[in-house]
Amino acid sequence: MPAIALLPDHLINQIAAGEVVERPASALKEMLENSLDAGADDIQVQLQQGGIQLIRVSDNGGGIPVAELPLALARHATSKIRQLEDLEQVGTLGFRGEGLASIASVSRLSLTSRAVGADHAWKVEAQGGELSQPEPAALSAGTVVEVHDLYYNTPARRKFLKTEATEYGHCEDTFKRMALAWPQVAFTLSHNGRISWRLPRQSSHQRIAAILGEHFLEDGLSVAAENGMLQLSGLVGSPTQSRAGRDAQYFFVNGRFIRDKLVSHALREAYRDVLHHERHPVYALFFQLPPELVDVNVHPQKSEVKFRDSSAVYRLLKSTVQQILAGTVAGSGHPVTEPGFTPMPPVMTASPAPTAGNGWAAAPRYEQARMPLGVAEAVPNYFAALKPLDDLPQAPPALPAATDAPPLGYALAQLQGIYVLAQNEHGLIVVDMHAAHERILYEKLKSALDQHSVVSQPLLIPASxxxxxxxxxxxxxxxEALSRLGFELAPVSPTHLALRAVPVALQQADSIALARDVLKDLAEVGSSDVLTARRNELLATMACHGAVRANRHLTVPEMNALLREMEATERSGQCNHGRPTWFQLTLADLDKLFLRGQ
Structure with a gap:
């Protein structure tokens, strides 16, 4: 084995570059962080060939004095920390003192800067580990860093770079993250001489709209919460804005974009009740806390952090986003207290059945005693609206004016035994009745279980x-767990069980199939402690069994009652599996389909 020897500084820098400068986007990130730390409020980025041939970052920050220019390209030289205490409460983006040195070791780099109050700018160049002497240069203010031919002297590493389009995509992502976190700074990005992004100084919401789109700003849900020294703000997307990938997830800690397992898990759990398992939420969240409560020095690229009180961070993130998602209902992005009506108890008395001679079907369409949906009838005048007119026996009943309709409107009809069609102020509403009813039952079961008030319905004849x-x-x-869920099961022989009671909300379900599924879940859970953690999965199974099935004929009052319950139920825009429960077709959408006005 060869003798142990010290590595030359240039080789040390190239090894460090493998950790810090993974690709052009990594170099761009280090350069942008330096500009922001210098107090710049206008930063311009120019790229060529996806950043492989050129990365140029110019800013109007404070600049670097000529005496410090060589140190800016030296390893482990920085103006941002002086002692261990500084490292424990880092308040800047860059601080490791190896970013520019690592980039310079694998590229042809030039650094031009004019410090505040200096007569002119100065420029130094680095190539192959050799640093030139500072020379006078022309620059009005700030700093310009140019990185040419990345990895020109390490061809093996350059082979790992992808196509120009791919590398540019990574650089653009880095640019957008920085721009999103610093809306008070103007950013410009050009690629191969063409401007891709021009972002002026603007508010946080304006910057979010510019990066993620106006639709995200309009449909997103505002976040503002704090717990002691922890502050959370930003926007989270509604479940309908979810995506197949994680490309629209932005989380910042003190202005630094991070990807953290604890954060991802907390937000994923917050969306669990409303998001399909194959979809990913969209969010732009900004987390602020004192620097001493977070360690940003746990990853060479500073993309991960470590919180001193991770459980407090987890609870704040999960509970805040959960509450925001719970405060929205179908037909409205507002809390459930705002729709402007109070659900009434179910109407269980039957109206007189119409006769065949008055132009209506002889079937008792308005008989509420047969309604097993378990939803409340909220608008008493449905019967009046649907009552046959004596003077116009053949005319269909008139609906209330659409402009006076609740968010999900008034029911028109049922389609193929699956969908409810309704009319509201904006046009046509289509509701998946099983998915909607499933969510309503699920939320009722959760509420009842939280209040220890799941009501059992004894079976007239026990099911064995x-x-x-x-x-x-x-x-x-x-x-005991079964009793809390509203079930009463007792052995009647060594091989048979008798089901004697079920939750009253699920009395119309297939009781034996439901009992078997609950027993299966309990067997897999194994203990009541774990049951508490997984109870929502179990309740979702129960709700699915109890929800109205396809091809079940609903009367118009039943359909309207379902719509009103949706408007008053948390998270009713999605079923328990994250699928949407309703969809709006506006009059404009319908006009386009029929080419009206074209």
């Missing part, structure tokens, strides 16, 4: 079924 050994054991061991 053959049970496996595991089901028999689970029924015995988890009797």
């Amino acid at each position: 079924f053959h049970a496996t050994s595991l089901e028999m054991a689970t029924a015995s061991q988890q009797s």
Whole structure:
């Protein structure tokens, strides 16, 4: 084995470059951080060939004195920390003192800067580890860093770079992250001589709209919360704005973009009840806390951090976003207290059945005693609106004016036994009745379980079924958990169980199939502590069994009652699996379909 020897500084820098400068976007990130730390409020970025041939960053920051220019390209030289205490409360983006040195070791770099109060600018160049002497240069203010031919002297590493389009895409992502976190700074990005982005100084919401689109700003949900010294602000997307990938997830800690497992898990859990498992939420969140409460020195690229009190951060993120998502209902992005009506108890008395001679079907369309949906009838005048007119027996009933309709409107009809069609002020509403009813039951079950008030409905005739050994054991061991969920199961033989009571909200479900699924979940959970953690999954299964099925004929009052319950139920825009429960077709959409006005 060769003898141990010290590595030359140039090789040390090239090794460090492998960690710090993974690709052109990594170099761009280091350069942008330096400009922001210098107090710049106008930064211009020019790229050629995706940043492989040229990365040029110019700013109007404070500049670097001529005596410090060589140190700016030296390894482990920085103006941002002096002692260990400084490292424990880093308040700047860059601080490691190796960014520019690492970039200079694998490129042809020039640094031109004019310090505040200096007569003119000065320029130094680095190539192949050799640094030139400072020379006078022309520059009105600030600093310009040019990086040419990245990895020209390490061809093996250059082979790992992707196509020009791919590398530019990574650079653009880095640019957008920086611009999103610093709306008070003007940013410009050009590629191969063409301007791609020109962002003036603007407000945070204006910058979010510019980066993520006006639709995200209009449909997104505002976040503003704090807990002691922890502050959270920004926007989260509604579940309908979810995407197939994580490309629109922006989380910043003290202005620094990070990807953190704790943060990702907290936000994913916050969306669990309303997001399909294959979709990912959209958000732009800004987290502020004292620098001493977060360690930003745990990753060479500073893309990960470590919180001193990670549990407090987790709770704040999860609970805040959960509450915001829970405060929205179908048909409105506002809290459930705002729609302007109060749900009434179910109307259980039957109206007189119309006769066949008055132009209406002889079936008792208005009979509410047969309604097993478990939803409240909220608008008493539905019956009046649908009542046959004596003087016009053949005319269909008139709906209330669309301009006076609630958010989800008034029911028109049922389509193929699956969808409810309704009319509101904006046009046509299409509702997936099973998905909507499933969400309503789910939220009722959660609320009842939280209040320890799940009401059981004794069965007139107990349902007996053959049970496996595991089901028999689970029924015995988890009797208390079953009782809290509204079930009463008792053995009637060594191989049979009798179901004697079910939750009243699910009395119309297939009771035996429901009991088997609950026993299966309890057997997999194994203990009541874990049951508490997984109870929502179990309640979702129960709600799915209890929800109205496809091809179930609904009367118009039943359909209207379902719409009103949706408007008063948290998270009712999505079913328990994250699928949308309703969809709006505006009059403009319909006009386009029929080419009206064209």
